[in-house]
Amino acid sequence: MIQNADLSILHAIQGTASPALDTFMVGFTALGEFGALWALLAVSMIASGKHRSYGFAILAAIALVVVFGEIGLKHLIARPRPFLLDPSLATTLIDLPSSYSCPSGHTASSFAAATVLCLAPLARRWLKPVAVGTACIIAFSRLYLAVHNPTDVVLGALLGIACGCIAVCIVNTIESRRKGRQA
Template sequence: MEIEILSMLQKIRTPLLDIFMSNITKLGNAGIVWILLTIVLLLIPKTRKSGLILAAALIVDLILCNGILKPLIARIRPFDVNSAIQLIVAKPHDYSFPSGHTAASFTAVMALYLVGEKKLWKIALVFAVLIAFSRLYLYVHYPTDVLGGIITGAIAGYIGYKLTFIVQSKYRKKL
């Protein structure tokens, strides 16, 4: 069923959408857009707390997604199952589940939401949805990979948020 969904998406492909989706997905490569956002937030005194929480959440995501889940589940990618598909992006060499691009994106959304970045989390959500969809459009993830990335990201965002406060409260007690 998942291959059927991906095949349906292949029917809406156009040269313009190919370029757009390839560029959108690049924003999520190695979590670069979220890492850059974290750096910007850390540099601005007013948003430093948000930056710390986002950094913690992204580290949790990296551990959960790439360190634990991908190697544990070891799901092969859809383009390896259906080799007739011509990829328009470089073949990823890691496992498929969960989508790392999606997980990092939704980690950022959840962390920004929890810390109270009212406008920023909404903008991040738009980018996260586009990045997640691009992974399906580009045939590099199954729909359940993306769903798993959303869930993993939400959990990582929450854990990063909570972890920051736990560390902060322990540090303050020692002063």
């Protein structure tokens, strides 16, 4: 029943396809590959020294996503990709992934990083909605390209938010202990 609803939503999204959207969605899905965009942002935060601990939190959050999502849940749930269930959804715009579908790793890493940024005391607060918006577009790109089901993306977002919160807690605890030792 859920699978039928997921496939119906994917077919509805496919009905909106256009060459301009194809290019846009392929670009955003590439940004989310292996959490690359977010890892680069984290490294730049660490290198700049400003909000260094939140840069480490982004990397920790992505690592948690890999452990819990890619290594754990994907193999536990073992859900096939939607284009395997309905070949009419297969795209030629990107290389089709061979791993299991649920949860969406692109979505999880994007929401993990966006969560960390939302919890960071950034002077440029406008970066927070930009991070969330970027995570949402990356997540939607996975649906547009029909490499994930909507429920895979929802679970990926929830996993990412949880991993982001856990990573911030871990980094804040380490920072507090470090400052306590210096006092």
